[in-house]
Amino acid sequence: MNSEKLYYQDQYITSFTANVLKSEIDDQGRYYVVLDQTAFYPTGGGQPHDLGMLNDINVYGVEEIEGEIRHFTEEPIEIDTMCTGEIEWERRFDHMQQHAGQHILSAAFVEEFDYKTASFHLGKEICSIDLDVANLSEGEATRVENLANDMILDNRPIETKWVTEEELSNYKLRKELSVSENIRLVIIPEFDYNGCGGTHPSTTGQVSAIKVLHWEKQKKKTRVYFVCGKRVMKQLSEKHQVIQGLTSLLSAPQENLEKAANQVLQQSKQYEKEITDLKMHLIKYEAKALLEQAQLINGQKMVQAVFQNRPVPELQHLAKVIVANTNDTVVLFVNENVQKLQMVCAKGSDLSLSMNQLVKQVLPIINGKGGGTDSIAQGGGDKLVSAEGLMEKLVKSI
Structure with missing residues (x-):
């Protein structure tokens, strides 16, 4: 069912009249009409379709399918209706x-x-x-x-x-x-x-x-x-607005923005390094304090701690620092965040326990995944138990 393509006769046409030759619903439940002539350009050749109105009904898509130019409308339009079409000119x-x-x-x-x-x-x-x-x-x-x-x-x-x-x-x-x-x-x-x-x-x-x-x-x-x-x-x-904002933030004219931004980035990297170094020093003190609080449970010396929203790499480092200063201690950490529970387990070099086996034994209760070595292992899963409950399970499993 061919439609006369008015957009090829005059691409500047913004309004036209046409008769509805076909009005149906496609297999996706979309209303569409085929007109005897149309100024609506259908998607094709890398160019998106036009938008507009047919009798004040929104046309939200136009496609050429099986030789028909289908105008997809938000409401049905009856066959043999005389339509007035309006093209959204700014988009066209x-x-x-x-x-x-x-x-x-x-x-x-x-x-x-x-x-x-x-x-x-x-x-x-x-x-x-x-x-x-x-x-x-x-x-x-x-x-x-x-x-x-x-x-x-x-x-x-x-x-x-x-x-x-x-x-x-x-x-x-x-x-x-x-x-x-x-x-x-x-x-x-x-x-x-x-x-x-x-x-x-x-x-x-x-x-x-x-x-x-x-x-x-x-x-x-x-x-x-x-x-x-x-x-x-x-x-x-848009780019001028961004530049003006950066000029104000960096207190530098446009021609010096790149230099000023590089200085800020270098300074930020230096601050990050200093913060990391300070964290490492703090972890040493934290490790010492936790080791002093170690308890003897069923004949085994243990360090236990429950944390909130601590990065796992940070807890791994803390555990390693503790076991580096003692040969006979087990370290059990549980970390709780908004979405999951995590654990880090480590042991001193004199102990024959396997932290990898310990973690894998406990992970099923939180539907978790993880692993590691005999010396240190970690894992995480869903919050199906409390952090304290997970710690209790770890202690009992040793």
Whole structure:
């Protein structure tokens, strides 16, 4: 059931009337209608679908399925109804700017370095292309961005043309086509010739500007992130606000922000080292105090302690310091946090007990996991018993 595609006749149409040819519910329970003509662009070719209204009913999705352009609506619309459609123009024009900008940028990469575009993603905030090249330099990106913006300043026409497969030899296409019929070319004369089914402005000047933001390696390709049109100003505004905030926080002008931030990071690393050193000193005193409180239980000297929200590595270190200062003592630590119970068990070198076996014997009561060596072991699990109950089980298991 074919619909007349008004968005190909005039991409600037924002309102239209149409008759409902089909009104159904799909297998996902979504209402949809098929119209005799439509200005709603369906998802395709890397470009998201339009949004808008049909008879004041929200259209939240548009897809071309089995040859039909389906308009997904929040409420059903009866068949043979005459509809008035309204396109959300700001979204449509943004997509036109981004899509045309991608054509210009991709063509500029080919023009300057013969770097071909493998794929394109038009995101809600940022767009990206994947280049068939493993690395991209700062100089290359700047050179391409400058050429792309020169094309915009030239305000060249952006033309569309339907051609046959036989006529393709008359055009220097940027990449091979994926279709052999209903071929639509988007042309920027003497710069870019590309098969595309998307919507674009009528001139390059309406793209306004292109800004390459950053890029990253993607296997053997390079993913380039960029924005066009109004998104450039939005990015500039957001980044300026961040810079102003950092300028105030770091008490440094914009040109010295990187230096000031590095100084703060270096100072933070130094503080972290000093804090770690101080913790190690405190642990030595804590170990001494706990060892002095050791009790003889069933003939075995034990150090027992229940903690709240202590990092397990810290408790492991504390246990090691204790057993390093005594050969005949067992150390039993239980740690309780919001979500789980944890244990750390260690022993002096003269004892024949296995802490690994001890932990594994107790873990089932908290549905836990863990392990270690004969000298020290640890584990954790669900809070199915109290911390004191878990400690009691450890003591009884020795």
